[in-house]
Amino acid sequence: MVIDVLHISKLANLTLNDKEIKLFEKQLSSVLDYIQKLQQVNTDNIGETSQITGLVNITRKDENTPSLQQPDAIANGKKIHNGLFEVNAILEQ
């Protein structure tokens, strides 16, 4: 099976160069061929396991607790303006 690497990289917000596109196409296709074999396993009437703890709906009281202060929360940001993260515009006028 051949995978459309360019399309997938756009969905995943990754920028790839031509060399990477070629390499990943080959490598990912061989992995896909391998996982393809699961199609032969009979899973009729078998439920899905997305987690194995058996826990359901873990909640806590909706109470304020001490949390990160703003200076700590933004300390690792590269572009900070007035104590806020600065990002590129995503909508045009």
Next chain:
Amino acid sequence: MKNLTLKSAKEKLIKKEISAKELTKFYLERIKKLDKEINSFNIVCEKEALEQAEKADKLLSEKQDLPLLGIPIAIKDLFSTKGVQTTASSNVLKGYIPPYDATVIQKLKDAGAIILGKTNCDAWAHGSSGENSDFGPTKNPWDQTRTPGGSSSGSASAVTADFALASTGTDTGGSIRLPASFTNTVGLKPTYGRVSRYGVIAMASSLDSIGHFTKTVEDSALFLNITAGKDQMDATTPDVPVPDYTKSLNQDIKGLRIGVPKEFFIDGLDLKIRQAIKNALKFYEEEGAEIIEVSLPNTEHAIATYYIIQPAEVSSNLARYDGIRYGNSRESFGAEAKRRIMLGTFTLSVGYYDAYYKKAMRIRTLIKQDYEKVFEKVDAIVAPVSPSMPWKLGEKINDPLTMYLSDIFTVTGNLAGIPGLSVPAGFSEGLPIGMQISGPQFSEELLFRLGHKFEINHDFYTKQPEL
């Protein structure tokens, strides 16, 4: 101070035969002298470690009784450490200084442990050899041309090279057990949820288990006493009581039923490993355990299932790295992270979700049921950790699928959420061999008991690599 265990170091500290500062300096000097070649540490926290050691000495002089007081340890660079750079060995997080500690780090600090530094690993814990690190591969101290296994490569090498008394690791598909088996160390992958994941950089959230490396099984039990337990900050930690894991170590193993899964003794299994596991089974039989052949028929589907579920969760977890709030841009991702993000994005995309992701979740159910059926007949399972001996660095790096297949005996444990302990089981031509002891969820006491029995009768842990 060479070749101490956590337990023996603790005794020496309490008896004042050594001070925490002397012990910390001993390890810092070894790292300085010998780690240039091994590359097990991303950063060493010399100043902080010596400060912590001074504090520990003060508390020791006041006769404070903390379980790890004055014990120098190493931390996989996947655990958030307040004020200390945490990178997951990826250029994406180069320069990132976490503003908080992971729950496990907080617990270790509260227990009096001294953090020597952050250890190298495959970037984002993606890999089985350590070679996917953006900061260069870690070498195996037993043969520096070979891999120490991955992804927790630095943590394993640091313990066997006597750079630290213990180290933390993470295991999503074998990342603790495989490197433990390649380095003559004891590696515990606890039950999923036994140890909090809060503050540990997420790889695949339904599979990630937080464990550790030590020199002995007894040390592993001591360490789990500190890290285990429910955490308000991690909703996947069940409220199961935490026993004193060291209490039951010496209980007899007579009458225990040990399962040997026939699917783990395949043609591709290295003969030297097969022999070492056979010897271990013979030992257990002589000690009064009953050896029973069992079957885990869906083992053959495990890697394929894992390589759908795990990249799917990886693609979701790595979506958060945007370079805006912290870290660098997505262009800094290495090849393996890109591969996994794309594989996961693909299997979760419209038109493929049912055929891949849903199918894999159903087969995960079958794998879990395989274990449930087997644990009706036996108390624990003994098997190899790896089908092959530590391979040469560079040997598998250009073939991702071959690299993925090296986790064939470990991924099933993650898919089923059960614990696994890798214990030194011998050597072949100077290279270590590990055996894997697994049991039902929350059976860590039993795994330690079986591992300890083997260990005290074989003493493989006293052997050290020449550096």
